[in-house]
Every structure is written in structure tokens, then in C-alpha cells.
Amino acid sequence: xxxxxxxxxxxxxxxxxxxxxxxxxxxxxxxxxxxxxxxxxxxxxxxxxxxxxxxxxxxxxxxxxxxxxxxxxxxxxxxxxxxxxxxxxxxxxxxxxxxxxxxxxxxxxxxxxxxxxxxxxxxxxxxxxxxxxxxxxxxxxxxxxxxxxxxxxxxxxxxxxxxxxxxxxxxxxxxxxxxxxxxxxxxxxxxxxxxxxxxxxxxxxxxxxxxxxxxxxxxxxxxxxxxxxxxxxxxxxxxxxxxxxxxxxxxxxxxxxxxxxxxxxxxxxxxxxxxxxxxxxxxxxxxxxxxxxxxxxxxxxxxxxxxxxxxxxxxxxxxxxxxxx
Amino acid sequence: xxxxxxxxxxxxxxxxxxxxxxxxxxxxxxxxxxxxxxxxxxxxxxxxxxxxxxxxxxxxxxxxxxxxxxxxxxxxxxxxxxxxxxxxxxxxxxxxxxxxxxxxxxxxxxxxxxxxxxxxxxxxxxxxxxxxxxxxxxxxxxxxxxxxxxxxxxxxxxxxxxxxxxxxxxxxxxxxxxxxxxxxxxxxxxxxxxxxxxxxxxxxxxxxxxxxxxxxxxxxxxxxxxxxxxxxxxxxxxxxxxxxxxxxxxxxxxxxxxxxxxxxxxxxxxxxxxxxxxxxxxxxxxxxxxxxxxxxxxxxxxxxxxxxxxxxxxxxxxxxxx
Numbered sequence: 105x106x107x108x109x110x111x112x113x114x115x116x117x118x119x120x121x122x123x124x125x126x127x128x129x130x131x132x133x134x135x136x137x138x139x140x141x142x143x144x145x146x147x148x149x150x151x152x153x154x155x156x157x158x159x160x161x162x163x164x165x166x167x168x169x170x171x172x173x174x175x176x177x178x179x180x181x182x183x184x185x186x187x188x189x190x191x192x193x194x195x196x197x198x199x200x201x202x203x204x205x206x207x208x209x210x211x212x213x214x215x216x217x218x219x220x221x222x223x224x225x226x227x228x229x230x231x232x233x234x235x236x237x238x239x240x241x242x243x244x245x246x247x248x249x250x251x252x253x254x255x256x257x258x259x260x261x262x263x264x265x266x267x268x269x270x271x272x273x274x275x276x277x278x279x280x281x282x283x284x285x286x287x288x289x290x291x292x293x294x295x296x297x298x299x300x301x302x303x304x305x306x307x308x309x310x311x312x313x314x315x316x317x318x319x320x321x322x323x324x325x326x327x328x329x330x331x332x333x334x335x336x337x338x339x340x341x342x343x344x345x346x347x348x349x350x351x352x353x354x355x356x357x358x359x360x361x362x363x364x365x366x367x368x369x370x371x372x373x374x375x376x377x378x379x380x381x382x383x384x385x386x387x388x389x390x391x392x393x394x395x396x397x398x399x400x401x402x403x404x405x406x407x408x409x410x411x412x413x414x415x416x417x418x419x420x421x422x423x424x425x426x427x428x429x
Numbered sequence: 430x431x432x433x434x435x436x437x438x439x440x441x442x443x444x445x446x447x448x449x450x451x452x453x454x455x456x457x458x459x460x461x462x463x464x465x466x467x468x469x470x471x472x473x474x475x476x477x478x479x480x481x482x483x484x485x486x487x488x489x490x491x492x493x494x495x496x497x498x499x500x501x502x503x504x505x506x507x508x509x510x511x512x513x514x515x516x517x518x519x520x521x522x523x524x525x526x527x528x529x530x531x532x533x534x535x536x537x538x539x540x541x542x543x544x545x546x547x548x549x550x551x552x553x554x555x556x557x558x559x560x561x562x563x564x565x566x567x568x569x570x571x572x573x574x575x576x577x578x579x580x581x582x583x584x585x586x587x588x589x590x591x592x593x594x595x596x597x598x599x600x601x602x603x604x605x606x607x608x609x610x611x612x613x614x615x616x617x618x619x620x621x622x623x624x625x626x627x628x629x630x631x632x633x634x635x636x637x638x639x640x641x642x643x644x645x646x647x648x649x650x651x652x653x654x655x656x657x658x659x660x661x662x663x664x665x666x667x668x669x670x671x672x673x674x675x676x677x678x679x680x681x682x683x684x685x686x687x688x689x690x691x692x693x694x695x696x697x698x699x700x701x702x703x704x705x706x707x708x709x710x711x712x713x714x715x716x717x718x719x720x721x722x723x724x725x726x727x728x729x730x731x732x733x734x735x736x737x738x739x740x741x742x743x744x745x746x747x748x749x750x751x
Binding site: 127147151154155174176177178179182185213217220221247249252253256257281282283284287288290291294295324325328329331332335413414415416417420 | 467468469510511512513514515516518560562564600601602606607608610611612613614640641642644645647649651656657658659680681682683686
């Protein structure tokens with residue numbers, strides 16, 4: 105940053121030849137435009153440079169000052185790219201600039217799009233740098249949607265898949281409820297060029313997920329991930345003993361939420377699993393209501409009770425069973 | 430609002446106060462929100478004006494002033510900017526078109542030019558960019574499709590490829606993300622389901638699976654979150670609810686609890702709605718709160734179309750014209 109950035113632009117010799125251009129807000133009564141003085145002046149100089157299309161070093165510095173005041177202003181980012189191209193500016197310096205801006209506020213689309221534009225120009229050499237940058241952002245907010253999006257783009261476009269499964273594990277160790285990390289894990293096992301795809305990964309992933317479920321049976325993400333491992337393969341979904349057994353092991357415990365284990369068992373039954381006496385006994389043990397002769401029906405009744413906010417959903421599930429029978 | 434939230438007004442929509450909040454917003458000089466919203470003023474105008482229309486108070490603003498300001502934001506390419514003197518972007522183009530639709534002023538547009546701008550943003554794989562700089566996101570697919578449908582010229586794009594791209598963003602939970610493989614997010618789901626609904630392609634949605642994921646978004650307080658384990662936020666009253674309505678699964682959530690959650694987010698003294706009870710209000714959440722209540726058929730609010738995000742009477746006027 106320039107040393108004179110606290111001096112108003114109107115008092116800096118460098119800008120004496122530029123006539124600032126004020127915003128014409130009209131008298132529209134709908135949405136307010138109110139400027140703090142510094143912001144107003146900086147924007148006025150920016151508009152002057154933007155309309156005269158001055159692609160100069162001082163224009164680049166001015167966009168920096170403007171973005172420091174409001175990193176969401178997409179027009180300033182656009183113009184900055186034109187200036188960067190015209191000056192053939194060092195793009196590694198630009199990565200540093202973006203990192204500084206992101207420290208104040210990284211939740212805006214413009215910043216990430218700009219980052220991608222720069223990284224794309226620099227190519228695979230910056231893959232690790234991009235992974236490291238997103239790792240730092242995710243260390244502050246592990247569900248940061250823009251950071252995840254940039255990370256997936258980096259992997260696809262620039263590479264760097266090697267340690268990604270370990271990274272997912274690291275995040276899940278820190279917070280097993282992090283749905284973004286589970287999504288990334290699925291992304292890696294289905295798309296990484298070195299892992300062999302979903303089929304090859306299924307067995308080890310099922311055992312990884314089952315372990316996590318037993319530690320956290322009330323975690324929605326885990327159960328969905330488990331189901332996702334059997335995408336387009338209902339046959340294996342109902343026949344894999346690990347799946348029905350994790351349901352039973354959760355149901356046999358008295359110290360945890362049973363909803364997802366019950367709904368997974370219901371899903372297995374609806375997909376053709378033949379219930380055993382062990383299934384029946386473990387479900388009936390939880391039933392305070394009249395035991396229904398049909399196990400799937402009973403599951404819906406219990407689910408309606410333990411998950412009352414979605415009572416209508418479970419009633420609908422029950423009606424579907426009757427139809428199927 | 431905490432001091433007044435226990436007053437006798439609790440549980441009522443303070444519609445008049447929300448109208449005054451929107452109209453008074455202009456007088457709040459020096460506010461930080463106003464400064465950072467400069468470049469997206471077109472979105473803000475859409476949120477404010479649509480809320481006024483839903484509350485049957487659109488007549489309180491000067492149509493001529495709004496419409497002439499909107500037109501100063503049009504670029505020679507046909508696209509609209511977020512404000513006068515900014516660059517065109519598809520985000521603000523849809524807001525501009527929606528604002529003109531509210532005032533029944535679509536006829537002042539050079540439709541061929543605007544639709545060519547939008548259609549020109551489609552990529553080879555069917556996706557859409559937001560502007561000439563090429564950022565890709567399923568949000569832009571929705572915007573393009575919504576906009577061209579309002580103009581009745583969806584034939585200007587390759588709808589089949591656009592749909593294929595959206596379907597490629599479908600996840601194992603039945604939801605959709607911003608690009609293929611990206612995490613399901615209620616806002617992106619609205620965009621994808623909306624685009625599929627408008628083009629008659631809802632058969633690509635696994636309605637029961639997605640419906641369950643969406644109704645799992647309701648938390649104990651009655652509010653909805655946008656992803657698992659995130660906090661509830663009034664904006665998801667729009668994104669989740671509209672998606673549930675489009676796939677005909679809205680009866681799976683507890684509507685009464687959601688109404689109460691939204692009403693609890695009102696500033697009972699000065700109007701406006703916040704993301705969560707006791708937070709500061711803003712125009713974005715005021716719109717999503719009122720629009721959510723509209724979808725929940727709250728009395729005194731006009732019906733809103735869940736796919737086009739405009740009042741139903743406005744959409745009917747467009748559909749039944751010409």
C-alpha cells in the first residue's frame with residue numbers, strides 16, 4: 105500500500121490532473137446511496153479513470169484503494185483486470201494482493217472470480233498455492249462456500265489431488281458434522297484420477313463412515329454419505345451387511361438419537377431388504393405404540409413420534425408403503 | 430427488537446412498518462450498508478419494490494423515477510448494470526427486467542437486444558457465464574432462463590444443453606450446487622429447480638429425495654437453514670420454501686412454526702426483517718421474509734410465483750399478454 109493513502113486523493117500531487125466524476129444518483133427514492141467522505145472521493149476518482157480508460161500504474165493503485173474500501177464492487181475488479189493485462193503486471197504480486205483483501209472479507213463472489221482468473225493464467229505451478237490459500241480460509245470458516253468452490257476448481261483445472269483425501273480426514277477429525285468436508289470427500293473419491301473411482305473406494309469408505317456413524321449417530325451428513333457410496337447400485341445397498349448392521353448397532357443403544365438409523369432401515373426395507381427377527385426385535389424394543397405387524401409401517405410411526413416437525417413426511421412415507429403392499 | 434418482542438403485537442405482520450422501513454431507507458445517510466450496496470443497487474431496488482408490491486403498496490413510489498433510473502443502467506450490449514456507470518452483468522439484468530415487469534413497463538425494452546445479451550452468455554457445455562469475464566454458476570443458468578422466459582424467447586438458447594448442465598450439478602442428496610460436484614446449497618437448489626420448472630424439466634429432479642433434504646432444513650426453532658448444521662436464516666424461507674412448492678412437497682414441513690420464526694425476526698418498532706431474531710434488519714431479509722410469508726399464504730400479502738420470484742398477478746399479466 106502507498107504510504108500516502110491516508111491523504112485525501114484531492115490533496116495528492118499525483119492526482120492533480122484528474123477531475124473527479126461524481127455519481128449521479130438521480131432522485132430515486134427506493135434504495136439509499138449514502139457515502140462516507142473518503143469512499144465518495146475515492147469512487148469519484150475511480151469513475152474519472154474508468155471513463156477515461158486510463159490503464160496506468162496509478163490506476164492500478166487506485167483500484168487497490170477502492171477495493172480496500174469495498175471489495176464487492178465488481179466494476180472495479182473488472183477494470184483492474186484490464187489494467188493488469190495492459191501493464192503486464194506480475195500476477196504473483198496479484199495473488200498476494202488478493203490474499204490481503206481477503207483478510208477483511210472473503211465472502212464475495214468477485215474476489216474469488218478474480219482469484220480464479222489470475223490462477224488460471226499462472227497455471228499448474230500455482231496449484232499448491234491455491235490449495236494452501238483455500239486451506240487458510242477454510243481454517244477460519246470450514247464451510248466457506250466460495251473457498252470450497254475454488255478448491256474444487258483448482259483440483260480439476262490445476263491438479264494437486266494427492267493429499268486431498270487426507271485433508272478431508274483432517275477436517276472431519278476437527279468437526280465430523282462438517283457437511284462441506286463430506287461433500288469434498290465424495291468429490292475426491294468419485295473424481296480423483298488416482299483413486300480408481302467409487303467402486304474401488306466403496307469398501308474402505310463404508311468402513312470409514314460406519315466408524316464415524318457409531319461415534320455420531322445423530323449426524324445427517326454421514327448417513328447421506330453412506331447412501332451415496334451405493335449410488336446407482338440398490339442391490340449392493342440392501343445386501344451389504346455393514347449397512348443394516350450399523351442401523352442395528354445404533355438402535356441397540358439407549359444414549360443416542362435413533363432417527364437416521366430408523367430411516368435408513370426403512371429405506372432398506374422399501375428397497376427390498378427382507379427383515380430378520382433381529383430387525384423386528386430391535387425396532388419393537390423402541391416402540392411405545394401398538395406394535396404394527398408390518399415393520400416398515402412401525403418404523404414410520406416411530407419416526408413420526410421422534411421427529412414431530414416432519415410428521416407429515418413420515419405419514420406420507422407410511423402411505424407409500426401401504427400402496428406398495 | 431428484543432425490548433418490544435414481547436408486546437401484544439407479537440405474532441402479527443407489521444406490514445405498514447415494513448413499508449415505511451423500505452421507503453425511509455433512502456434517508457439513512459452515511460450507513461455502511463448503503464455504501465457497500467452502491468454497485469448492487471439494482472438488486473436492492475428489486476427486493477424493495479417487490480416487497481412493496483406484495484404488500485399492495487407499489488403505488489407509493491414514483492414509477493417514472495424508478496423506470497428512468499433503471500434505463501440509465503442499461504449498457505449498449507443490452508445488459509444492465511447494478512447502478513449507473515457500472516458494468517453490465519446478468520445478475521442485474523434480471524433484476525432490471527423484474528422491476529420493469531412489476532410496473533408493466535416491459536414494452537419500453539428492446540427485447541431483442543436484452544435477450545441477445547443474455548443468450549450470448551451461454552457456453553458450449555450449456556452453462557451460463559455472469560458476464561464477459563466468464564464466471565460460471567448455476568445461478569446464472571436460472572437467471573438466463575427466467576429472463577428469456579419472461580420475454581417468451583427461450584428458443585434463443587440451447588435449452589436442452591442448459592438443462593443437461595444443471596442436471597450435472599445434482600448431488601447424492603438430491604440437491605444442487607453451483608458447479609458439478611459442489612455442495613448442495615438451498616440457494617443453488619432454488620436456482621436449479623426454478624430453471625427446470627420454467628423449462629418443464631422437473632422430471633430430472635428426484636422429488637422425494639430432494640424434498641426430504643429440504644424439509645430436514647427445518648430446525649427446532651421453526652426456521653430453515655441452507656445446509657446441514659448451519660444456523661437458520663430468514664432468507665431460506667424463500668429458497669427452501671419455493672423449491673418445496675415447485676416440487677409439490679411443502680406440506681412436509683411445519684408451516685406454522687416457520688411463520689412464527691419469520692414474524693419473530695421483525696423489528697416491531699421501526700419495521701424491517703432480520704436473518705434471525707434480535708439481529709439487525711436489512712432490505713434483503715425484509716424481502717425474503719415477506720416473500721416467504723406470501724408462499725405460506727399469510728393473510729394480507731399477495732401471492733408470489735415460486736419460480737419467477739414475482740407476484741402471481743404480474744406473471745399472469747405477462748403470460749396472458751400477446
